[in-house]
Amino acid sequence: MDTKRTAATEDELGKWETQLRKGGLGLAVLATLWTGRLYGLEMLRRLEADAGLSVPEGTIYPLLNRLKSEGFVTSEWVEADAGHPRKYYSLTERGRVRVREMAGAWKGFARGLERLLAPLEGDPR
Amino acid sequence: MSRDAAMAHLETYLAQVRRNLKGLSEAEIREVLLELRAHVLDRVEGHLTPRTVETALAALGSPREVGRANVTERVAAVMEKDRSFFGVLAAVVRLAGLSLAGFFLFLVSLTGYGVAASFLGVAVLKPFRPGHVGLWRTAPDTYSMGALSHPAEGQELLGWWIIPVGLVLGLAIGYLTWRFGRFCIRAMVRRPAREPGVSPAV
Incomplete structure (x- = not known):
């Protein structure tokens, strides 16, 4: 019974964490493009290396397409040395403005939450 | 090889x-x-x-999940650009064959818009066919509403009030169906992948 309850709680926690991370994924993807253009796999590797985010690879392209549709990124096919063309993404001016705004909102939210969560640190209850 | x-x-x-x-x-x-x-x-x-x-x-x-994610995101992106009645309806139709949820949304939208159109139709037709459009009570617990070529025998309940009632109900149901469509399509995009979700790298 207790095992079942624990499993259900962990499942709920997992779903919540997935939603939380998914909410921040748009910002994270835009942020990877801040320093220059990247193709999909480069973005995934940067997300994992810099932010510890392991994103299901099949989901990055639909998300990039939405960001492109919203005018935040632009893309171009480039013939690469690898022997096949690569689709590179870069931030538009609108995307640069948006990622700054999103970063500000995220930092404000995180600071507020950290203050709220501070009493939990080291409290055994 | x-x-x-x-x-x-x-x-x-x-x-x-x-x-x-x-x-x-x-x-x-x-x-x-x-x-x-x-x-x-x-x-x-x-x-x-x-x-x-x-x-x-x-x-x-899996090819199924990758395909669905691409279609849902692209359809949702087009809908966000055109949030009109036609934009949302077009998105609902495009998603109908994608999944059970898409098909369910299509059925609900079809029903909602159908009922809304019926109420609006009744309101519009009343001035042209006043004796054939109305809400009748044909038995103690039996009601009949609409534009009928042979109106049921019984008491007509609303009279000319059927025009504002039809307009309000038609617009309200149409609006709610439109909102429901937008909500469901956005929820389909937000839905976490069943296969490995966004997770911290191990």
Whole structure:
């Protein structure tokens, strides 16, 4: 019974964490493009290396397409040395403005939450 | 030989993804498949073998999930640009064949808009056929409403009030159906993937 309850709680926690991370994924993807253009796999590797985010690879392209549709990124096919063309993404001016705004909102939210969560640190209850 | 087998494996996967891209234009499908092909070729980093391709494809996800994610995101993106009644309806129709949820949304939307159109039709027709449009009580617990060529015998309850009642109910139901469509499509985009979700790297 207790095992079942624990499993259900962990499942709920997992779903919540997935939603939380998914909410921040748009910002994270835009942020990877801040320093220059990247193709999909480069973005995934940067997300994992810099932010510890392991994103299901099949989901990055639909998300990039939405960001492109919203005018935040632009893309171009480039013939690469690898022997096949690569689709590179870069931030538009609108995307640069948006990622700054999103970063500000995220930092404000995180600071507020950290203050709220501070009493939990080291409290055994 | 191994290289050919690897490419054949990749092409089989892409053909399966293509089957799950219903609702997208041919240009959109070509773009999706080109990008997936480039992704896999990048990921194997020159070591094109059936095993490396299999690993890359496993990381991408099943053709069904990859196809659905692409269609849902693209349809939702188009809807966000055109949030009008027609924009949302077009998105609902495009998603109808994608999943059970899409089909359910289509049925609910069809019913909602149908009922809304019926109420609006009644309101519009009343001035032209006043004796044939109304709400009748034909028995203690039996009501009949609409534009009927042979109105039921019984007491007509609303009279000319059927015009504002029909307009208000028609617009309200149409509006709620439109809102429901938008809400469901956004929820389909937000829905976490059943296969490995966004997770901290281990």
